[in-house]
Amino acid sequence: MADASVAAHLLPAPYLLFLGDTTEAGFAKTAFGLRDWAGDKCLAEHALPGATVSTGLPAMTPRKAAAAGAGAMVIGVANQGGVVPNSWMPALLEAIDAGLALIAGMHVRLADLPELAEAAARRGTQLIDLRTPPAGLPIASGRKRSGRRLLTVGTDCALGKKYTALAIARGLQARGLDATFRASGQTGIMIAGEGIAIDAVIADFAAGAAELLSPDAAPDHLDVIEGQGSLFHPAYAPVSLALLHGSQPDLFVVCHQPGREAILGTPGYRVPPIEAVIEMTVAAGRLTNPAIRCAGVSLNTGALGAQAAARVISETADRLGLPAADPIRGGERFEHLLDACA
């Protein structure tokens, strides 16, 4: 990222993945996401006694990981309530003492915990809170940037926008194209090693932060930008709009979960039809890129069997006249979607 030193989180890799004393894999989604999508950045894992979850990476203490070249220990587990339990403190202090940065995406800030703040100041190491936006973010200029951009948008939150952007970027890279995944949320930032959590930015600067995420690039270069929220979510639409305006996408992919009917966390709100999302995204997005258009649809069919998934994918593609695929299932459908994104 061109402006990374000024205004974006740039993370010291490789990582030691901290698993706490977790016994449920669901709480370690961040660690598994890093292993799956940023394996080259993951050196080892560190779990406390009692933990039963493992990423399969070698176990190392913070001291050993530091000696092996680790740059940071990443808190790869979510905890109920988002707090840092006392049982984690010795391991976090050991990591600081070993010279590792600590990276977290929790609501509570590491820097607000005096014991950690003092230890990090003494040792001269970084506490990196990904939900704390970098300083000095600008107001958006609206200036058209060079290079090409694709944004993933959604019919709702939490249905595959990050996964889709990662899969498209990787798929295009595998074809030898010059594509970069751009992260706009905490887990995405850990995977990419840089980025800005747009939802944590002050509203006046949110579009400006989105502009920084995908700087000027070579004419053929494609930034594949992780979307957030949904223009149809009554709480998060401003974040989605900031990403849409600031990203200036040439193309967007609508992410949808067939069968999901209610918008997450807001009783009374229905998931909109994909058609409505396409229409609203074009209507709002053409402000900063009049040529914006929909490249296709990404369907999260994880809850369906293979046959039902194939049927909903082909029905969606036929109905919209656009490529549709489940990136996790891959196959020819996904190759068609990649064709439309290239």
Place this chain on the structure above:
Amino acid sequence: MADASVAAHLLPAPYLLFLGDTTEAGFAKTAFGLRDWAGDKCLAEHALPGATVSTGLPAMTPRKAAAAGAGAMVIGVANQGGVVPNSWMPALLEAIDAGLALIAGMHVRLADLPELAEAAARRGTQLIDLRTPPAGLPIASGRKRSGRRLLTVGTDCALGKKYTALAIARGLQARGLDATFRASGQTGIMIAGEGIAIDAVIADFAAGAAELLSPDAAPDHLDVIEGQGSLFHPAYAPVSLALLHGSQPDLFVVCHQPGREAILGTPGYRVPPIEAVIEMTVAAGRLTNPAIRCAGVSLNTGALGAQAAARVISETADRLGLPAADPIRGGERFEHLLDACA
């Protein structure tokens, strides 16, 4: 505001208006706005030697104003660069010492100036930075609230959304209707005595803050909510969308300045036609209020002569088939607009 004690700025009145050593009336717009729109909250003014600007209110020192019942000294002047000049410090410290709260809407925070922070802590008085959002803002719920709401929206920034909302609220109050002005920006908050600067809220919470601004009310009550920015401004649209979704307006009034062609501060962006703003506001606003509709148009014709203003107002009304008026010029046209808002 129902939740004011938890989550909105609630300002101690009456005010002593601080004018600094200002010699240009343009820098004292906040003080003049308060005198014009919140005269009942303004007790006196305090200017430093050398100042040539006056609001016409009686001059009082902070000590005298405190003895006369003032609750706060409001910094009613903007300063180049938004800093607090050293020449102001004795007066600000005198106000704290007299037991007055200090209220400011500058980018620099009073609480970040150690001399003021220490004095206020010692004396037990408040430093109120209106660009610092209150703590504990919620994520928007999207829940439909009781009562009626009107939002002012704009073809651009800084063309009369606050003024229009104030004029409509006052006009309806003068007719005996139960209407309340709701402030979403710093000057509006000083005038109303409460509110939240939505543009200073973290993007994830901006729609939630807008929900708090206009709480449940009696069925006939009308909240007239000050809009911010424009859905067509590449930097501020997320703030506008947060206000639109969170306000759930039944009605909106489009504010426009005839003759303004370029969007403020963003070269290459044209001010959209009023028709486009109506269309986009309905398209986005119906998410949280499917019954949303445009009540009319407020035109800022301050740069035009009386005849040219009358012509553009009547042409706009005819073209759109909606009431149009310049609230500053008032008259029958404005009464028609009020009819449509009642």
